[in-house]
Amino acid sequence: xxxxxxxxxxxxxxxxxxxxxxxxxxxxxxxxxxxxxxxxxxxxxxxxxxxxxxxxxxxxxxxxxxxxxxxxxxxxxxxxxxxxxxxxxxxxxxxxxxxxxxxxxxxxxxxxxxxxxxxxxxxxx
Numbered sequence: 001x002x003x004x005x006x007x008x009x010x011x012x013x014x015x016x017x018x019x020x021x022x023x024x025x026x027x028x029x030x031x032x033x034x035x036x037x038x039x040x041x042x043x044x045x046x047x048x049x050x051x052x053x054x055x056x057x058x059x060x061x062x063x064x065x066x067x068x069x070x071x072x073x074x075x076x077x078x079x080x081x082x083x084x085x086x087x088x089x090x091x092x093x094x095x096x097x098x099x100x101x102x103x104x105x106x107x108x109x110x111x112x113x114x115x116x117x118x119x120x121x122x123x124x125x
Contacts, residue, residue: 015049026075034055037051038054038097048090048091049093073092077092
């Protein structure tokens with residue numbers, strides 16, 4: 001069973017590299033700009049792939065970018081079929097990765113919590 005995990009992990013890494021290049025070089029949709037493929041999770045049977053993306057310089061979920069990529073999923077899957085040596089290419093499902101947004105919010109909270117207050121301990125009643 002561990003061999004299946006290793007194979008799906010290797011395929012996920014390969015899909016991430018190839019998709020990044022394909023999106024950057026071959027997808028001509030103007031809505032898809034400065035997209036980074038942050039992670040790919042392939043199902044154990046290799047039939048589906050959840051592709052997490054982030055958009056450089058954008059805050060919050062980007063539904064139009066995700067919709068455009070899901071619309072281009074067939075084209076990308078076909079292009080992957082020409083470059084990868086796999087019997088079948090997983091079905092691609094794009095999702096927005098909010099990890100960077102959450103990290104920025106946590107960083108702001110930590111910074112605010114560590115900022116000293118300037119009231120010098122004086123309380124007024």
